[in-house]
Amino acid sequence: MDVMMTRPIKLYNTRxxxxxxxxxLEEGKVGIYSCGPTVYNYAHIGNLRAYVxxxxxxxxxxWCGYQTNHIMNITDVGxxxxxxxxxxxxxxxAAKKSGRDIWDLSRYYTSIFFxxxxxLGIQPPNTVCRATDHITQxxxxxxxxxxxxxxxxIDDGIYLDTSKLPKYADFAKLSIDGQQAGARxxxxxxxxxxxxxxxxxxxxxxxxxxEWESPWGRGFPGWHxxxxxxxxxxxxxxxxxxxxGIDHIPVHHTNEIAQMMAYTKSxxxxxxxxxxxxxxxxxxxxxxxMAKSGANFVTLDSIRSWGIQPLAYRYLLLNTHYRKxxxxxxxxxxxxxxxxxxxxxxxSQLCEEAGSDKGNLNSPTLEAYRKEVTGGITxxxxxxxxxxxxxxIVQDESVSAADxxxxxxxxxxxxxxxxxxGPIGGGDGASVDEAKMQKLIQKRNQAxxxxxxxxxxxxxxxxxxxxxxxxxxxxxxxxxx
Numbered sequence: 287m288d289v290m291m292t293r294p295i296k297l298y299n300t301r302x303x304x305x306x307x308x309x310x311l312e313e314g315k316v317g318i319y320s321c322g323p324t325v326y327n328y329a330h331i332g333n334l335r336a337y338v339x340x341x342x343x344x345x346x347x348x349w350c351g352y353q354t355n356h357i358m359n360i361t362d363v364g365x366x367x368x369x370x371x372x373x374x375x376x377x378x379x380a381a382k383k384s385g386r387d388i389w390d391l392s393r394y395y396t397s398i399f400f401x402x403x404x405x406l407g408i409q410p411p412n413t414v415c416r417a418t419d420h421i422t423q424x425x426x427x428x429x430x431x432x433x434x435x436x437x438x439x440i441d442d443g444i445y446l447d448t449s450k451l452p453k454y455a456d457f458a459k460l461s462i463d464g465q466q467a468g469a470r471x472x473x474x475x476x477x478x479x480x481x482x483x484x485x486x487x488x489x490x491x492x493x494x495x496x497e498w499e500s501p502w503g504r505g506f507p508g509w510h511x512x513x514x515x516x517x518x519x520x521x522x523x524x525x526x527x528x529x530x531g532i533d534h535i536p537v538h539h540t541n542e543i544a545q546m547m548a549y550t551k552s553x554x555x556x557x558x559x560x561x562x563x564x565x566x567x568x569x570x571x572x573x574x575x576m577a578k579s580g581a582n583f584v585t586l587d588s589i590r591s592w593g594i595q596p597l598a599y600r601y602l603l604l605n606t607h608y609r610k611x612x613x614x615x616x617x618x619x620x621x622x623x624x625x626x627x628x629x630x631x632x633x634s635q636l637c638e639e640a641g642s643d644k645g646n647l648n649s650p651t652l653e654a655y656r657k658e659v660t661g662g663i664t665x666x667x668x669x670x671x672x673x674x675x676x677x678x679i680v681q682d683e684s685v686s687a688a689d690x691x692x693x694x695x696x697x698x699x700x701x702x703x704x705x706x707x708g709p710i711g712g713g714d715g716a717s718v719d720e721a722k723m724q725k726l727i728q729k730r731n732q733a734x735x736x737x738x739x740x741x742x743x744x745x746x747x748x749x750x751x752x753x754x755x756x757x758x759x760x761x762x763x764x765x766x767x
Contacts, residue, residue, distance in 0.1 A: 291351055292314055292350055292351035292352055293349075293350040293351060293660070293664060294307055294308075294350075294664060295307075295308050295346065295347065295350050295663070295664040296308070296664060296665055296666055297343075297527075297558055297560060297666055297667070298560065298609060298666050299557075299558045299559060299560070300457075300535065300559040300560065300561050301457060301556075301558070301559045305665075305666050306558070308526075308558065309557070310352070310526050311524060311525065311526055311557065314351070314352060314353060315352060315353045315354075315355065316347050316352045316353070316354050316355070316526045316527060317354075317355045317357075317521040317522075317525035317526045317527070318340070318343070318344065318354060318355065318356045318357065318525075318526065318527045318528075318529065319356075319357045319358070319359075319513070319516075319517040319520075319521060319525065319527070319528050319529070319556075320336070320337075320340045320356065320357070320358045320359075320411070320528075320529045320530065321336075321358075321359065321513060321529070321530040321531075321534060321538070322358040322359045322360050322361065322414070323360065323361065323395075323396075323399050324361040324362075324365045324376055324377070325360055325361065325362055325377070325391075325392050325395035325396045325399065326365075326376045326377050326379070326380035326381075326391065326395065327380060327395060328395065328398060328399075328402075328583075328585045328587075329398075329399050329402060329585070330576050330577075330583055330584055330585055331565060331576070331584050331585065331586060331588075331589065331599060331614065332564065332565040332567075332575075332576035334402065334403070334406065334586065334599075335531070335562055335565050335603060335612065336529070336530060336531045336562050337403050337406070337408050338406055338408065338599075338600055338603050338604075339529070339560075339562040339603075339608045340356070340529045341403075341406075341407070341408040341409055341702060342604070342608070342667055342669060342700065342701075342702070343527070343529065343560065343667060344356055344409065345409070345699060345700045345701075345702055346663050346664075346667055346700050348699070349663060349699050349700050350663070350664065354412075355412050355413075355521070356411040356412050356413075357411060357412065357413045357415065357516070357517060357520045357521060358411040358413070358414055358415070359414075359415050359416070359417060359512055359513055359516050360392075360396055360414060360415070360416045360417065361377075361417055361509065361512065362377055362392040362396075362416050362417055362418050362496075363375065363377055363417050363418050363496045363506055363507070364417060364487070364506050364507045364508055364509045364511070364512065365377065365509040366508075366509060367379065375494075375496070375506070377391070377392065377495075377496065378494060378495055378496065381495055382495075384738045384739075384741055385737060385738060386736070386738050386741075388495040388496060392416075392418075402585075402586040402587075402596070405586060405590075405596040405597075406586070406596050406597065406599065406600050407597055407600060407702040407703065407704065408702070409702075413520055415516045415519075415520065417507065417512040417516075418496065420512065420515055420516050420519065421498050421507065423515040423516065423518075423519050424486075424507040424511050424512060424515045425486075425498075425500050425501070425507075426515075427485075427511060427514060427515045427518075427545070427549055428444055428485050428486045428500075428507070428511065429501060430549055431446065431485060431545065431548045431549050432444065434548055434549070434551060435450070436450050436451070436548035437485060437548070438478065439502065440474070440475070440476030440477065441475070441476055441488075442474065442476075442484070442487060442488055442490070443484040443485075443486050443487040443488050443505065443508075444484065444485050444486040444502060445474075445477060445478075445482045445483060445484055445485065446482060446483055446484075446485050446541070446544055446545060446548060447478060447479070447482060448479055448481045448482050448483075448544060449478065449479050449482075450548075451544055451547050451548065453547070453553055454481065454540070454544050454547075455481075455540075457535070457539065457540050457543050457559075458535050458536040458539075458540045460481075460536065460540070483508065483510065483541050483544075484508040485507070485508045485510070485511050485545065486500060486502060486505050486506075486507055486508060486511070487505050487506055487507075487508060488502070488503055488504070488505045489503075489504040489505050489506060494506065509538070510538055510541040510542050510545060511545060513538075513542050514542050514545040514546050514549065518546070518549075523546075523550050523552075523555065524554060524555060524556075524557075525555075525556060525557070526556075526557050526558060527556070527557070527558045527559075527560060528542075528556040528558075528559050528560070529559075529560045529561070529562075530561055530562075531561060531562055531563075531564070532561045532562065532563055532564065533564070534561065535561060539559065543555065543556075561609075562608045562609070563608065563609055563610055563611050563612070564611050564612075565611070565612050565614050566611050566612065566613050566614065567582050567584065567614050567615070568613055568614065568615040568618075569582055569615070573613075584614075586599070587726050587745075589619060590726075591726070591765070592616060592619075592620070594619060594620065594623045595623060595626070595627075595709045597626065597703055597704065597709065598619060598622045598623035598626050598627075599619060599622070600702065600703060601622045601623075601625065601626040601703055602614070602618065602619055602622035604669040604670065604672075604673060604701060604703070605622070605669075605670050605673060606670065607666075607667075607668060607669075607670065608667055608669075609666075626703065627709075629676070629677070629680070629703075629705065630704075630705065630708050630709060632680050633680070633691070633694055633705050633706055633708075634708060636680070636687045636690050636691050636694075637687075637691055637706060639687035640686075640687040640688040640690075640691045641688075643686075643687075643688035644688065644692065645686065645688035645689040645690070645691055645692030645693070646688075646689055646692065647689075647692050647693065647696055649685075649686075649689045649692075651684060651685045651686070651689055652679075652685065652689055652692075652693050655675050655678070655679050655685075655693055656693065658671065658672075658675045659671075659672050659675050659693075659697050662675070663700055669700070669701060672697055672700065672701060673701065675697070676694055676697055676698075676701075676705070679693055679694070680694075691706060694706060726745065727756070727763045727765065729741075729745060730742050730745040730746065730756070730763070731763060733745070
């Protein structure tokens with residue numbers, strides 16, 4: 287079978303801190319693993335940036351002619367509150383606070399996550415794998431790491447001995463000599479080094495909602511373990527690209543790499559590591575980091591409640607390079623919505639003008655535009671450069687309407703903005719989606735009926751933080767902005 291011709295593409299590799307030509311392990315094919323959501327609450331828009339980024343990466347690779355195999359995990363156990371070795375499991379804590387069944391909680395937030403990613407035009411992964419469905423693989427990995435001499439047991443679990451990995455600090459460029467106990471992860475009695483971390487935790491005291499039998503007794507896997515075990519299970523001991531947010535670099539991804547070095551006794555695992563930068567929330571004149579609690583918890587439903595199409599948020603992100611911080615406020619996403627609505631309208635007019643003429647991508651009038659877009663896509667996903675060309679061609683009277691539409695449709699294969707289809711649900715993308723608001727109110731009302739007041743309050747507080755007021759009365763719940 288012939289391999290499709292592919293375009294060369296350069297991507298920034300966190301491991302080498304350089305933009306490099308992608309060299310897939312298998313010609314014409316790219317395996318990608320992405321760190322997925324921890325499903326104990328809604329994903330806020332800062333979380334969602336990571337999934338818009340990897341979707342753009344995947345679309346760009348496909349546009350360049352590669353077949354992609356995208357694997358993404360769902361963290362539904364083991365993600366501790368300090369993201370390292372100690373604290374409570376975020377899933378357990380959320381289930382206890384809400385009084386809900388932990389498995390139902392996981393299914394609910396997973397469902398909402400994929401609803402929101404769908405609204406953002408994000409293509410689903412080829413494989414979605416839950417941590418709780420791969421406990422056997424994780425136990426086997428712990429056993430191998432232990433048998434290889436890279437782990438030790440203390441009172442609360444099995445820990446990876448980072449002192450036996452000379453390259454442990456290389457990926458994040460950590461200063462291990464200056465590392466103080468408690469500076470990066472919580473102090474755990476019995477740990478040999480501050481950077482050692484749990485790969486299996488023992489379940490002590492009252493029975494947990496999620497725990498499994500293992501060779502070391504009842505317990506549950508460390509958060510970092512699932513990504514190593516599942517990426518290895520689906521993509522093998524070597525694959526092409528691993529993605530995540532830059533916050534994963536110093537702990538989560540550093541520890542994933544450590545586990546694989548201990549498991550395979552090799553430092554060859556992922557060829558290219560790619561990370562998106564933070565979303566910075568502008569609020570009351572100050573920049574803040576978004577968190578899944580407090581007044582700065584903005585979800586996609588928050589944006590929708592302002593009468594803004596979710597794709598406007600994608601448009602906002604694409605106007606900034608994925609490796610740069612993106613500033614977010616209600617004002618700038620409203621500006622993005624206006625810009626996208628204007629572009630939709632112009633493209634719609636072009637489609638009407640073109641009629642049944644499909645245009646010609648190889649037209650000489652498109653050569654310069656296609657060269658610029660190709661340069662943008664293949665130069666580490668410069669989507670802002672691609673958007674600039676779309677706006678430029680819309681206004682170029684020397685190009686036929688049909689050729690414009692052909693060019694825009696081809697470019698939109700990477701941008702994912704539905705430029706030739708228009709907003710989901712029709713309209714101009716700037717009107718309030720009553721149906722979505724009613725669905726959100728129904729979610730809150732059902733949570734109140736189920737006495738899940740934590741979820742109900744989360745919805746109310748998230749909307750309140752962005753200027754949407756819910757009013758409860760004997761006749762029902764209404765809203766105003």
